[in-house]
Amino acid sequence: MSTTSLEAAPETLRTLPGDDVRQILWRFADRFDLQMIVQSTRAVARGPVARLVAEGGRNSHEWTDGKNKLFQAYDEGGITGVFLEPEFGGIVEGPKNLALALVAWELAWVDAGAATSSLASNLAYAPINERGTEEQKREYMQKQAPLQPGEKRKQFRGSFALTEPLPYVGVDTGTVGGKLRVAEWQEGKEPILQVDKRGRFITNMDVANFVTVAVDSDDERIKGSCMIIVEDTDPGTFDKGAPTLKLVHQLSSTRDPVLNLKVPASRIIGGYTIQDGLIVPNYSLSDVLEAVFRRTRVTVGIMTSAKLLSAIEPVIRYQRTRARGGASTPDTPKYDLGIQQKEDARHRLVDVWASGEAGASFGFEVARIIDAFDIVEKEKEKVLEEQGVKGARSQLRVMRKLTDEVLEYLDLKYSPEDKRDQARYQELENNTLIQYAVTEAIANVYTPAVKLWNTSQGAIMMREAVSLMGGYGITEDCPGFLCQKWFDAQLEATYEGPEAVQRRQMSVTMINPVFIALMKHWIKELRGIAARKPETGACNLATAMQLWLWVIDYLQVGKDADGGKLYTNQRQGVTFPLADALSWLLTSRQQILDVLELEEKGPNNPVVAEGLEGTVAFLTDLCHVQAARSSGEVGRICAELVFGYNRHPAWDAEGCKTCFNEDELDELESVIPGIGSVADSVSDVISKDGTHPVKAGPCARFDGLKTFTKYRIKLDGCLTGSRLAKDRASDALMHVMIPEALDYPQ
């Protein structure tokens, strides 16, 4: 008797995930202010921005009327006003990092130059927002607010000028060439300062009326460095400078300005005091930069991920329709699927998609963390002020003393509710300083990680997306502007600090004991997830985290073959790859957490509930694919670092110390029968005539090898099932419904 399987085919992705799904994944389903911002920004991006790109408007670095007009679209579309406080016409109450991340996402979906253009004013304002005095904040917020109908005033736009002509500020911000001197200082009056700055590659100079400028004192009456505001109407030279002959982000303006202006000392960002006849800025340049980049680097990371996900629809359409026309007949696999019939083409698109999802999940998580940080940072300032703790150093001392309590808090937080001392947990949970310490520890790693991983891996995967379009991919006709997006990704990896800067920052922050403790808790958490949902690849990731933790411990105490320390600031060959490895882990983890959120919250929304099973199954498969990719990277990097700094043993007395001798084995054979046949799988065997196997030397041996190998083997075993997940995801690509045409011109 024959049996027919009655099992229905498993549900899979039916349509490309829509707004409702994204709102749950990225946690803004209950924020209609943000949902409206998304829609308005999208209308501008897929309308005027896309039209300008399609018309070839970004084929040159010249500043044109068309590019200039986009600012009007940003103003009218409500994009310019996103950063504004409600009292100045904004619509977002409280922190705005997630809102700005969504703006970056929508604009970069079409063109990242447009995103840069719109966000550069936010970057210019960021020093004022983060460290400015209340008067400075109000003044420049008001000046930048888009004009209301009938309102007559000059609307300000800004530039942020840090980078300088060689040999000054670039990656390293310690060598500032921009100078600040006292121009006039009459008794009892406010000093007038001379700002002398040459900028290089400064965005928005074609439209800027104010510039926030990084300068260092060149006058014994001014102490140290600071940032200062200059305006185009200040007395002196405000020369926009020569345009940068750039090949990327062509919808934004970039120039090398020359600024030599007289401004009142009240323009020093954050104000100043006079101490013993010296002008002492309240915030040094590095104080300001730290606060600024913590926020603004997130949006840059988001841009590159947006581009990856924007590539999915055009690539599927290209692949599917590639073989239509000519002799191919409808309703045949060749006609319907085209290149999608080929496994590799689908697999590679799965990789692009998985990277995009991971980057997006992580990017928006970091934006949310920075939003939380904005709040807790202010609360911390209040608490410390109440306690009479003043100055950065004293604050640091107070915070350091709290480390044990922070670690205790984390232990309690990650313990089951019924097993922990609830009263103590609540006490620590309500302690602002502890909350600050945890959020800061995360933010200090996450911000550089998102900038680093999203842009550097994004650029690599964007190239992959372009290659899936064949020759078409590298033409102006390519739907979705994929080639331009690939090129542009390189700038995202560079400006606001290239990869080296992010790696350097991570190499310091990722060994913070609070962060390391969090990682340990996350490993347990991932194992718990894996127990419920093994198909996420969470177990694989947990093992990779375990390996990474072991290796970072090992390298912090370990030495190289010459006795040199391994984990030091100078040894970027050790610290930087570990930062890369960590970024893979963090992005993958967040991707999994977001899919769990969708699975939990999706059923509450009838639109999402329809087809949820398939959407979750597909996104889960992408998590697994990405987790496998991440753990592979971590395994490779860790193995290279752990083994790579040892000198390979040679066939000399020292190297052969751990080898077996054939004579010895003969003797042992009588005691342990069979040892001879397995000895060469455990160690190297030297034959009776002194010859040895033909290879570089005896295999490496060192303290810790056993543990490392144990983790590494486990990690490889944890890859089980990941390729099946990839196959499932790639099958889904053949069936997913896509629109008939892209919703922006090409």
Place this chain on the structure above:
Amino acid sequence: MSTGFHIVVCAGIVPDPLQTLEPVSGPQGWALKNEMMLPACLDPWASHALFEAANLAKNVSDSKVWLVTLGPKAKVQQVMMTMAQKVPFELVALDGAANGFTDAAETAAALANAIEGIAGLDKSRLLLFGGWESASRGAGATLQIVGERLGITEQFQGVDQITIKDNGAMEILERVEGGSHQVSECSSAPAVLGWATGNLPEPPNNSQIGMQNMRLIMPALQKAPATKIGTADIAYKGIELPKQQRNTRIVKDVPVEEIAREIVDWLRG
């Protein structure tokens, strides 16, 4: 006595026009494949009606605009994230099925019922606006039936313009053949105006208007009554998509000059 209009715009939601539309028959009757999951927009014909309504309300003091919609409320909510930013209005939402397969009479009955229930609506000042047809189905029946149920006998279809004259009468332009218009004069409300495209461009998004509208939209969505509009008891003899239309090039946001140029090129070619 107040002289402003009470303008009620009936507007459904339809799948975004760029989506692949594939009719499928299921236990609930006919629908479009994955319709719930496809992004939606406010029916373009009705959107024009809404923009015209807002413009009229702006120009005639003491007027007010309501938007009455019947559709799955979670989808309507998504659409509101855009529409709420366009013009000021108050939403009246009914939570139920909306697609090209539902029965116009049933839909019209539900809408008329909802309009009757609007607190503070003065029917003597009522202008019932909507699309003269819908992007989900071009039958053009719903608005007429709503009007009839509300007892409004002055009905105009294919409207492109309304002008309020000094004496308060309405001059209405309805489309007829060959790009010409029929000009009518209607002395006063109530009246039904089924809009064609009107003359107004889509207003840019205004987040301030959006935030104001949202204060009433969210509660309206929350209390939207479940409204049963079925398709199961309707037998369709045949269903197919307009094939010709699907062969056209689909682009969004092309400037008017460019469209005009293409048409001229085509005529010359």
